[in-house]
Amino acid sequence: MTGEVAIIGCGPSGCYTALALRRLAPEVKITVFDGRLTPYGLVRYGVASDHQGTKGVSRQFDRLFDSDGVEFVGNTVIGRDISLKTLEQAFDVVVIATGLSEDRPLQVPIDPEARVYGAGQLLRFLNGDPDSHVRSLAGSHGPLGTDLLLVGAGNVAMDVARLLCKTEEAFAGSDIDDEAWLSLATPDLRRLTLLARGPRERACWDASMFTELCRLPGVVITVDGEVEERSLSGGAEVGASPVRDVIHVDIHFNESPAAIEYAGGRTLVRARRTRATSGSEDSGKPGEWAGAGEEAYVVDTVVTAMGFVRPTVEQNPVAHADPERQVWVGGAHSGALGNLAENRTLAKIAAEEVADRLKRSSGRPGLEGIRDLLPPDAVSFKDWEAIDRAEIARARSDRLRWKFTTREEMADVVESHRGATAPSPTT
Numbered sequence: 001m002t003g004e005v006a007i008i009g010c011g012p013s014g015c016y017t018a019l020a021l022r023r024l025a026p027e028v029k030i031t032v033f034d035g036r037l038t039p040y041g042l043v044r045y046g047v048a049s050d051h052q053g054t055k056g057v058s059r060q061f062d063r064l065f066d067s068d069g070v071e072f073v074g075n076t077v078i079g080r081d082i083s084l085k086t087l088e089q090a091f092d093v094v095v096i097a098t099g100l101s102e103d104r105p106l107q108v109p110i111d112p113e114a115r116v117y118g119a120g121q122l123l124r125f126l127n128g129d130p131d132s133h134v135r136s137l138a139g140s141h142g143p144l145g146t147d148l149l150l151v152g153a154g155n156v157a158m159d160v161a162r163l164l165c166k167t168e169e170a171f172a173g174s175d176i177d178d179e180a181w182l183s184l185a186t187p188d189l190r191r192l193t194l195l196a197r198g199p200r201e202r203a204c205w206d207a208s209m210f211t212e213l214c215r216l217p218g219v220v221i222t223v224d225g226e227v228e229e230r231s232l233s234g235g236a237e238v239g240a241s242p243v244r245d246v247i248h249v250d251i252h253f254n255e256s257p258a259a260i261e262y263a264g265g266r267t268l269v270r271a272r273r274t275r276a277t278s279g280s281e282d283s284g285k286p287g288e289w290a291g292a293g294e295e296a297y298v299v300d301t302v303v304t305a306m307g308f309v310r311p312t313v314e315q316n317p318v319a320h321a322d323p324e325r326q327v328w329v330g331g332a333h334s335g336a337l338g339n340l341a342e343n344r345t346l347a348k349i350a351a352e353e354v355a356d357r358l359k360r361s362s363g364r365p366g367l368e369g370i371r372d373l374l375p376p377d378a379v380s381f382k383d384w385e386a387i388d389r390a391e392i393a394r395a396r397s398d399r400l401r402w403k404f405t406t407r408e409e410m411a412d413v414v415e416s417h418r419g420a421t422a423p424s425p426t427t
């Protein structure tokens, strides 16, 4: 089978689809477009910097781009730099693997002065993402403060809690953006209150993620007012020469913010003390509520970790295209970001759908047909490899890499790499 396939989005969903398609139809040519200069989406900019085992999936994807017939075209936003229609005319099949880029917002009254971050944006900031909203916000707002309130009961909430409770040495071997981490001044953090809307048995985090938090030195965890024993066995030795000042992580199940106010430089979170009787913790649906009461928390910063949603049509028109015309995969298709294992399962199904469509359509020119239309600063996989090498080379000895946090810095590396590899006019 032959044909030309365009995949929009070089995150795990796009890469797994390309890998599965290579197995089904090795002769098919695949072009993977991404708006970023760098491949791998949230593997690079979402997955926590201290979870390098998970980030290691990128090595599998690297091999994809080593093979003939697979190209990466970065720094090219489909719907802005090139229209979706142009891709549809040039390729036999177009796959939409654009993920879910926006944090699900908290649907309660929020004073605009209050410091409220989405967990996805905060973790992107700590991952060195040039496009993280927190990058611009953090400058004007300063550090996170001593008291933080986290909303959510999934693995991303655990990532936030763990990263904010870790000491600097604990990031050895990671690729955390040290400047971002320092700007948040997390060593000042004394209390992290986590509100989970449902009961404990409905928390969506993996037990291993909770255990990892419990085992951090200097962290004391209470759950609904009771000290969690696991935290004391593996974590802080309260009263016995602690490694540093203790951070209290207070988890409250069956509580949900009702309003966020701001006064005198601090944030007041009014929370409903409730008991959910139906609905799921991450669904964003309220379910039925019983036994309501009120709690109030005075904090410096609120972080919401309530899942992810599709961007608006203005933010990303491709995410609102006609779902019948293209093959859709990952969060762009299912409405839930999922995890790598889920992305891979859905990608196999998408690849079968692509192979099926290729039986009915082939003969389009593919990338060669639109090469002249690519933006002049579009980047190739070789260009990305130059960025990759430069980031690794400039990292301090206890870090894996030091990411460039502006598109300009990356573009400079690409330009000098191209200058160095261009054939000399005299040869």
Ligand SMILES: Cc1cc2nc3c(=O)[nH]c(=O)nc-3n(C[C@H](O)[C@H](O)[C@H](O)COP(=O)(O)OP(=O)(O)OC[C@H]3O[C@@H](n4cnc5c(N)ncnc54)[C@H](O)[C@@H]3O)c2cc1C
Pocket: 008, 009, 010, 011, 012, 013, 014, 033, 034, 035, 036, 039, 040, 041, 042, 043, 046, 047, 048, 051, 054, 076, 077, 078, 079, 097, 098, 099, 100, 101, 119, 120, 123, 156, 159, 316, 318, 329, 330, 331, 332, 337, 338, 339, 340, 341, 343
């Ligand atoms: C904070 C956080 C921690 C996580 N930790 C884990 C973990 O430990 N383990 C795990 O298994 N999973 C984890 N996940 C989930 C995992 O990151 C996702 O399952 C995965 O990244 C989804 O892949 P995707 O390709 O669908 O989307 P993404 O990774 O978001 O990739 C989508 C890509 O599409 C590109 N794109 C979007 N629109 C356009 C356009 N118009 N033109 C061109 N390109 C476009 C984007 O730039 C992006 O690169 C985590 C997620 C987050 C947010």
